[in-house]
Amino acid sequence: MADRQLAVRMRGITKEFAGKVVANKDVDLDIYRGEVLALLGENGSGKTTLMNMLSGIYFPDSGSIEIDGKPVVIASPKDAFEHGIGMIHQHFKLVNVFTAAENIVLGLKGEGKFDLAAASERIRQICDAYGFDVDPNQKVYDMSVSQKQTVEIVKLLYRGADILILDEPTAVLTPQETDKLFAVLRNMRDDGKAIIIITHKLHEVQDISDRVVVLRKGEYVGEMLTAESTTQEMTNMMVGRQVSLNIDRPDVEMDYRMERIRVKNLTVKNADGVTKLDDVSFTAYTGEILGIAGISGSGQKELLEAIAGLQPVDSGSIEYVVDATGDHEEVEQLIGMDPVKIANMGVVLSFVPEDRLGMGLVGSMDLTDNMMLRSFRDGRSPFTDRNAPRHLAELVVDELEVNTPGVGTPVRRLSGGNVQKVLVGREIAAAPTVLLSAYAVRGLDVNSSYLIYDLLNRQKGNGVAVVYVGEDLDVLLELCDRILVLCGGKVSGIVDGRTTTKNEVGLMMTKLGGGEA
Amino acid sequence: MVHITKRKEMPVVQALAVRLGAILLALVVCGIVTTITTGLNPIDVYVTMIKGAFGTQRKIWILLQEIAILLCVALALTPAFRMKFWNLGGEGQILAGSLASAACMICLGDKIPNAALIALMLVTSVVAGAVWAGVPAAAKARWNTNETLFTLMMNYVATQLVAYFVIVWEVPKGSGNIGIINQATEAGWLPQIGSSKYLLNIVLVAILTVFMYLYLAYSKHGYEISVVGESASTARYVGIKVDRVIVRTLLLSGAVCGFAGFLLVAGTNHTLTTTIAGGRGFTAVMVAWLANFNPLVMVASSFLLVFMGQGAGEISTIYGLNHSFGDILTGIILFFIIGCEFFISYQVHFSKKEGGHDA
Incomplete structure (x- = not known):
């Protein structure tokens, strides 16, 4: 496709945190209009960080960004918006007691008197154009997760965004809702908008995207056209080696x-x-x-x-x-x-709750202290025994390959996958x-x-x-x-x-x- | 353009250097302010402050005694604060303890043996303080009331109660003061160790400091307090009874405040006034925060605050300055000490706005 129009050109983007952790290193990325681009990578591969720099939440340490061929500086979400870039985060940012329309116009500066009816009318037009199903007068607290997500997308379109970034949009949706979302995304793509979707689910990548860009450890490792690749190829590129994608279901002989x-x-x-x-x-x-x-x-x-x-x-x-x-x-x-x-x-009875850091673990405590959450009462001494928990923590780190500087590190500092390994490790150890x-x-x-x-x-x-x-x-x-x-x-x-x-x-x-x- | 990012973790030595730097910088700023507003030589002023705190043996004892009492109150607040229960009722809890001690001294002064009297004073003070903190804690556990407001209001109740009893027990009638209680018999006064009147207070608080450190860092109760403070739902998940921990911890917190009240009446002042707590219930909040709720570090932070207070008092007397001038200097120093924590947790980057252009 020689005639496709370049929307965003990122070159040599590098971002470090705390001067040590490299989140992105010298990443080049092109985003075209009329295309759904899937950004693929393991946890901590820098997908979200890269997109946060495009949407003005972070500022790159070095590198350049061009929009429609013009160099730009995106220093805040407001800057990003002026260039038509909008991002849907995993956690929605809506006011519960407001209606859809009120949320959509919230924070906009308009000339003259505020006219909610006119705003509602424009919202309906946007919905009709792309096939969204939104009632402008419905309160957010009455909405399902999928409806809230729709409001977030309409909010961006209402503000004139034509480069949309969606961070794991399907994590909270049913298969039917996902299909609906993908249908409107296709409509938006056909309308010439640039869409970037961050996801872990490979079959969805196959389903919705036109092109796949893979990041590994903060670096760009390659890209492929979705139509010409398999999920196995995507996984191999993402992980950097051959992996099996089948989940076992062993028959238990008892x-x-x-x-x-x-x-x-x-x-x-x-x-x-x-x-x-x-x-x-x-x-x-x-x-x-x-x-x-x-x-x-x-x-x-x-x-x-x-x-x-x-x-x-x-x-x-x-x-x-x-x-x-x-x-x-x-x-x-x-x-x-x-x-x-x-x-x-x-x-x-072991329980791995949904809210890992808010319920299963204590974020500010280190691995050892988290290991003894369930066992600290053991023994008659009024004092806690930290030896056994420390050994357990070392064992879990060893066996589950937890990536941590040591058992004395607060679990909050670990990445999501490692936090989960600590929690599951403790629960299984019992x-x-x-x-x-x-x-x-x-x-x-x-x-x-x-x-x-x-x-x-x-x-x-x-x-x-x-x-x-x-x-x-x-x-x-x-x-x-x-x-x-x-x-x-x-x-x-x-x-x-x-x-x-x-x-x-x-x-x-x-x-x-x-x-x- | 300025960017602020969170640091990973600063090495202990570097963090200490930042804090020392902040104090030095604060002293320089204080010096400039002093020279501009009073025309005095700042070095002289600092020397006077140090003399005010350490000048004579008596002053050193007073300094140590003040540190001990302030530290005691800060130790009392710490378990509650670690649990994120904002006990601002230290003032009232000290008053409750003081009132109980004074009541025992006045009512039973010559009626029971001195050792029994002191033991009784100790127990009633501790219980009174515990009750004063236990009421807001129970309300928080039962109805989830706002502990900050509740404990704060309990202070006013305690002040009024003490004001009432001061009138009941005033000597002579109409003076509005109790005066020194049992001056002749010294009944209920803490015994003096060696030559210093205050040594026993200091020793008791030193023991308490070590106890509180061990309790919070190594005991099962201390562990429960940390878990509840961090996340009540994690605590429930592992079967910790959150309500019980809240009440138990606040009983301890109030009891130690009551103990501070006992030390003030039995060990230091031998009288009861509505201002006997002297704002320590609030100053101790600062002591605890500055030390990041570590009982051992609190020795240093309470020393700093007491030293500043004593020194400020001295310069206002010597140079005839308003006492508020000392408060201004204390304020500047605290501003720098608290402000430097920002630079320990965060890093500030300066970059050119056009940084995005060059490839």
């Missing part, structure tokens, strides 16, 4: 498969009285990975926290089967227990019989993700009942033995991971299909 956690008619209301779980029943078995799928906020968090003794329950029962031989069965009720009581019953995990690979790169899948599979092989709450359906389908689908706090079905399809699960997530199982 003398007998036993029921481990039996949830019956569980109903949970949150502090505001809103029902988060409605009559949920299921059983988790030893030696299997039970997947839990659902749109985010469908009750996954409450379900795991109820089992872990962190969430008050309105009605129902959660039974832990200690032992079952023949007719005899020994059962403990988990409802009304807190984590300490559960542990004192001899139930080793030799659990039940392992609950929520979004265990969110934000992790290919290597770290596969390490986590492998760890979960090993736990399954040890006869642990693993519960895996996930958002990537491809992974759920490949990894899990059974998949429980939640929709609005209700179980819309439990399907076999080996036989179900992505479409079936996707529909069950939105309750359009799939009966009660």
Whole structure:
């Protein structure tokens, strides 16, 4: 395509943090109008940093940026905007109590009297032009994640952005919502806008992008045309060596498969009285990975926290089967227990929560202190023993290849993947019989993700009942033995991971299909 | 164009050098301000300040005693602050402890043996301080009230309560003062070790400092406090009872404040006034923050603040300056000390605006 029009030309971009960590080194990048460019790379490869420099959040240490052939200085998000560059971040920046239209016009300086009706009209025009589905008068707090994202995109278009950067836009969307997003992105591309999408999901890269640029360790390593490449080639370039993209689902040979956690008619209301779980029943078995799928906020968090003794329950029962031989069965009720009581019953229940630094770990504490979060009460001494936790920390660092200067480093300073390794390492070290995990690979790169899948599979092989709450359906389908689908706090079905399809699960997530199982 | 970035971590020696540099710079600025506003030679002024703090043996003892009491209050606030519970009620908790001590001295002065009296004073002071902090803590744990406002308001209640009892116990009637309690019998006065009246206070606070350091850094309670302070949801996740930790920690915090009140009445002043706490409940907040909540470093930060205060008092007497002048100098020095923390955490880069052009 010789006639394609260059929108952005970045040359020799270098950015260092704290004078030591090189986030980007001498990166050259061209972005064309009428093209969707996928920026691919592992965690810490500098994708987001590079885009943050284009959108004015960071300022490059050296290098130049040209927009439409003219050299520019982008020193602030305002500068970026004047050049038509807009970025959708992973965390939305919307005012909850405002309507879509109010959020879209917020902060704009207009001449004369402020006219919300006229603004709404223009918003409708933009929506019609690209196929967005936005009600300008809807309040943000009433919106789903996908609707909020749409508002963010419309906000940029309303302000005249024609170079759009999306940072992991599909992380929070269902497959159907993703399809919708991709449809409008294609419309925008065909309208001549330049679109850059940062993502880890290779099948989406294949689906939406025209060209792929790969970064590794802050450097540009190459690019390819999507139509002429496979996901395997992309992964190899990203990681720098040949990797296998298949997730194992080993069949566990066990003398007998036993029921481990039996949830019956569980109903949970949150502090505001809103029902988060409605009559949920299921059983988790030893030696299997039970997947839990659902749109985010469908009750996954409450379900795991109820089992872990962190969430008050309105009605129902959660039974832990200690032992079952023949007719005899020994059962403990988990409802009304807190984590300490559960542990004192001899139930080793590990939980990898969604919020790693806000719940699973203490960010300002070092690895050693984080290792003893669960065990610090051991022993009669009023003082803590840091020897055993230090050895555990060293072991986890060693075995899971945690990239850290040492066990005395605050975990906050580690990258997302390494933080997760520390958390999972601690939880697995307890030799659990039940392992609950929520979004265990969110934000992790290919290597770290596969390490986590492998760890979960090993736990399954040890006869642990693993519960895996996930958002990537491809992974759920490949990894899990059974998949429980939640929709609005209700179980819309439990399907076999080996036989179900992505479409079936996707529909069950939105309750359009799939009966009660 | 100016860019500010967060530093990774500055080596301890370098950070110390920055802080020392800040103090030197502060002294230079203070000197300039002194010369401009008073026409005095700043070196003379500094010498006078040092003399004011260390000039005589008596002054040194007073200095040490002041450091001890201020440090004691700062130690009291630290566990609460580590938990991010902003206990601004140190003043009231000291007053509650002082009131309890004074009440025992006045009501039981000659009725029970001296050792029993002192023990009783100690216990009641500690309990009174603990109650004064425990009430806002319980409210925070139960209803999530704002601890800053609640503890602050408890100060006013304590002041009024003390004002009432000062009138009840005033000697002579109508004077509005209690005067020295049990001057003749010295009942309830802390015994004197050796030649110094204040040595016992200082020794007790030194022991307390070591205890508090060990408690916070190595005990299971201290660990729980750090976890709750950093993230209440992590604490719940590992089964720490957050409400219980809040109340327990504040009882300790208040108890140590009450102990400071006991030291003031039994060891130092032997009287009760509404101003006996002397703003230490607030100054101690600064001591604790300056030391980054490390009890051992607090020895240095409380020394700095007390030294500045004593020195400022001296220059206002010697040169006939308004006492506020001393406060101005203290303010300048604190500004530099606190301000330099910014340069320890962040790095400032200066670059040309056109930096983006050259390839």
